[in-house]
Amino acid sequence: MLDHKPIEAYIRTIPDFPKPGILFRDVTTLFADPRGFRQAVDQLLAPFVGQRIDKVAGLEARGFILGGAVAHQLSKGFVPIRKKGKLPAQTIAQDYVLEYGTATMELHDDAITAGERVLLVDDLLATGGTAEAGIKLIERLGGEVVGCAFVIDLPDLGGRAKLEAMGMAVHALCAFDGD
Numbered sequence: 770m771l772d773h774k775p776i777e778a779y780i781r782t783i784p785d786f787p788k789p790g791i792l793f794r795d796v797t798t799l800f801a802d803p804r805g806f807r808q809a810v811d812q813l814l815a816p817f818v819g820q821r822i823d824k825v826a827g828l829e830a831r832g833f834i835l836g837g838a839v840a841h842q843l844s845k846g847f848v849p850i851r852k853k854g855k856l857p858a859q860t861i862a863q864d865y866v867l868e869y870g871t872a873t874m875e876l877h878d879d880a881i882t883a884g885e886r887v888l889l890v891d892d893l894l895a896t897g898g899t900a901e902a903g904i905k906l907i908e909r910l911g912g913e914v915v916g917c918a919f920v921i922d923l924p925d926l927g928g929r930a931k932l933e934a935m936g937m938a939v940h941a942l943c944a945f946d947g948d
Contacts, residue, residue, distance in 0.1 A: 876903075
């Protein structure tokens with residue numbers, strides 16, 4: 770690869786968003802840079818090259834951008850995992866825990882066929898709740914999650930440990946301390 774910088778150099782940090790004390794890691798600056806975006810997509814899929822992958826699943830919403838690009842590179846189909854009420858056909862649902870309450874992710878009930886191998890993609894791994902919900906949805910349809918790929922890991926929030934305890938291979942391009 771020609772003259773590239775580390776992935777974290779493409780990511781903008783916005784202090785006190787969405788609330789005071791939070792350092793928001795903004796990947797839109799990564800997406801806007803053609804070299805950075807290509808580098809991120811290539812690095813997200815690199816550990817999985819040579820493995821059988823039938824589909825790529827992306828978690829709402831930035832996981833759609835990344836997952837779609839990864840699916841394109843692999844010449845595989847893309848499956849969106851969305852917040853409750855956003856998918857038009859018959860769905861299955863999985864609740865997950867938020868800091869204050871719960872939320873629900875959904876997947877079309879015909880999006881994955883039993884035995885298909887699925888790569889799960891998102892921009893950020895924090896507590897792992899959303900990814901865990903996505904994994905459970907894929908597995909309920911008989912799919913096998915071959916791995917989880919993220920641009921950013923926030924290790925202090927424990928998501929990686931949660932997913933690895935579930936037996937998942939977790940790949941992140943960079944990590945930031947704190948939340």
